[in-house]
Amino acid sequence: MGGADRLADYKAKRDFDTTGEPSGAASTLPVGHRFVVQRHRASHLHYDLRLEAAGVLLSWAVPKGPTLDPAVKRLAVHVEDHPLDYFDFEGIIPAGEYGGGDVIVWDWGTWEADGDTDPVAAVKRGDLHFNLDGEKLAGRFVLVQRGRTERDWLLIKKDDDAAHGGWNPEDHPRSVKSGRTNDEVLAAPAQTWSSSDSHVPQSQTMTSPPPYSPSGMIPSKSK
Ligand code: MN
Numbered sequence: 001m002g003g004a005d006r007l008a009d010y011k012a013k014r015d016f017d018t019t020g021e022p023s024g025a026a027s028t029l030p031v032g033h034r035f036v037v038q039r040h041r042a043s044h045l046h047y048d049l050r051l052e053a054a055g056v057l058l059s060w061a062v063p064k065g066p067t068l069d070p071a072v073k074r075l076a077v078h079v080e081d082h083p084l085d086y087f088d089f090e091g092i093i094p095a096g097e098y099g100g101g102d103v104i105v106w107d108w109g110t111w112e113a114d115g116d117t118d119p120v121a122a123v124k125r126g127d128l129h130f131n132l133d134g135e136k137l138a139g140r141f142v143l144v145q146r147g148r149t150e151r152d153w154l155l156i157k158k159d160d161d162a163a164h165g166g167w168n169p170e171d172h173p174r175s176v177k178s179g180r181t182n183d184e185v186l187a188a189p190a191q192t193w194s195s196s197d198s199h200v201p202q203s204q205t206m207t208s209p210p211p212y213s214p215s216g217m218i219p220s221k222s223k
Pocket of ligand 1: 040
């Protein structure tokens with residue numbers, strides 16, 4: 001399935017005339033190996049784990065957030081694929097919109113599935129083993145479909161050199177993109193997205209996360 005078809009669920013939930021979120025218009029992009037975790041304060045706090053594959057971001061919402069503690073199994077709700085443009089989204093989703101609230105780029109880096117695994121096929125099977133190389137998260141993880149419904153998965157850290165007992169994501173609250181917390185993003189109107197001029201920067205040509213930006217501003221789109 002192509003990236004555009006895979007985004008049908010994402011598009012159906014959003015009105016792109018009123019939300020500043022990317023519309024996925026530029027999602028026909030080469031497949032890469034980026035991952036991102038966004039800390040998203042919507043009606044309920046959760047962390048969105050997104051893995052780049054097949055031209056989209058495979059996505060899970062993890063209510064308690066990912067951890068490096070191999071003794072902990074985190075509920076991870078499989079949600080609709082997101083467009084690649086969403087990769088470094090940090091800002092405000094307007095109240096009343098789907099997922100309304102504030103979002104920071106909590107972690108990012110690269111990922112790869114174990115061995116020669118096709119990630120999309122592995123997700124279809126409900127069992128994905130993978131490695132993360134991020135600024136906070138690292139080492140081997142598994143996502144396995146296991147719960148009351150098809151959407152319920154577990155995110156588990158494998159016991160390796162990166163494992164860390166008792167590790168709590170809430171102890172590491174700052175954005176890896178801007179250095180800001182969710183509160184700081186929410187409080188700074190300059191970083192609020194508006195549908196008239198907002199567009200996620202052209203991240204698809206990026207081979208590694210961009211350097212830390214002291215201002216925390218989303219770079220303006222240059223045409
Ligand atoms: Mn979310």
